[in-house]
Amino acid sequence: MADGLRIGNIELSSRFFIGTGLYPNPYVQMEAIRASGAQVLTFAIRRINLESTEDDSILQHVQNGQYTYLPNTSGARTADEAVRIARLARASGLSEWIKVEISANERTLLPDPIETLKATEILTKEGFTVLPYTSDDPILCKRLEEAGAAAVMPGAAPIGTGLGILNPYNLGLIVEDAQVPIIVDAGLGSVSDVAQAMELGVSGVLMNTPVAKARDPIGMAQAMRMGIEAGRLAYLAGRIDKKRYASASSGLDAFKLH
């Protein structure tokens, strides 16, 4: 049985959502995205040439791929602003999907949860497939789901920090309670971070900086892809319980067959 991921009306075989920014050059960008196996690409709407998206400085390099675009509202400080940006993106024919990203602090770029919830409510009513980026608060994530989010995307740590999952306990609770896919977005740094996220049961990972800023972004994209796949398989396979003392892997003598 295929272990697919459904978001809105799209069936995905990859659980890796990748950002298109920060790469050192177009060649590395294209090859890293290819190596990631990602089917969903995210980018900031404010950076895009909406008049002519095929001419855009970033999107022109990924034109030929069969990708689902997840444009984001980064830079928005209020729900109203995010909603306006989302409508611009849809009007340009880019995508029906929208990642709500609302930050009010230029140093931490942490999401504003109240404005995020408001924007999610409005955009859902307008028929968007909404994937809000939010804090790792279990109640808030549930509220976003109830507001109609197609998937909820809690951050592991502030954007671009590579700090990894600061609160795995919360993330576990979020997954336990969720009826929609949970995608960890922002703050991951390493393959062990993404594997940990997947082992906690999240449905996918969204990432940009740890791939784009690696010494070898193409190699790192492939490593992250494998980490996500390994973590997912491990989650489905079920890890062993932890024990305080050793137990011989060869078994006790009493149970041995002679």
Place this chain on the structure above:
Amino acid sequence: MRESVVIMGGGVIGLSCAFELRRRGHQVTVLELTRCGGQASGAAAGMLAPYSENVEGPDAFFRFCLESLRLYPEWQADVKRISGRTFEYTHSGSLYVAYHEADMLALEGRLLWQREYGSSGSIVEGEALFRLEPQLSRDVRAALHTPEESHLYAPHYVAALEQACRVTGVRIHENLERLSVADWQNEIAIQSADGRVFGADRLLVCSGAWAQELSATFGIRIPVYPIRGQICAYEVDGKPVQHMVFGNQGYLVGKENGSLVCGASEDVAGFDTSVTEKGIERLRKWNKNAFPFLADKTPFHRWAGLRPATQDGYPLIGALGGAKRVVFAAGHYRNGILLSPATAMLAADCLEGRAPAEYAQAFSPERFGSG
């Protein structure tokens, strides 16, 4: 110790290194496959803009760019004095334009760290912005103004550098077609297509996008890719554009010879330097959003150059660990003109065995492993 140095590559980096090494008393020979400055160097728009080109944070590359900007006033004066030639070098400052209120957060974030690194920049809006740049589109909501940035006329700068090298006694050999490294382990011997052999104590590799061809010779991975950059220029009356104007889709810079240079469309096309309709049209279509007077203008000149881009975006500068007689200075991507003085200093320091700045560790030519 005075040494003989052979430099592979007569682009802006090779010539700058030659100029500096010669000034330090070394005997220098430059080997060029075609003509000096014939590739990325001559195709450059000549922007000296470390703040606008590095918007993410003060990493090693930004610090190197900034160091180079600081060297420029004295460096360009030296090149002019010694060559007896002149070239445009204009302290225009720059504007990084934003069209959405959502861009403000990013501009503010940039200012936060760039102010700590010598920028006196500020965000300008409304009337203040249009006083600075009167013809700018009224759709521009705000701009980050960085007074420290400047630009020069790259073809004339490279020609002056070449002349400065010649008058100080650098030997320059052009049209060599093909070069191979015949020996580097015992001594340096470089052979050209016509069978001549150029010997020296030291080798400096400044061959830009062509440096990758030396991977097998030195047994290291040299992931340098040619990225084609297409540029066009308009003929304009008076001086309609005062600053270098950057945006997410490209840049515009007005030169004192009456041209307005606009770049750049980047793509991956191997070593092909032809100009494409798509590459120029996307610039042309976008430009009216910055300057409405460009809506019905057609560029009078279009060209392309190959920018040597590395796998992590940092250049390769430094001596090989196992063979100190070989030094690299290649892979400067979009910033070869800006980085030419700082690279010349760093490469010369590496050749002379002086300890470079700590951030230069990030540029080690061996960081990508053995090949």
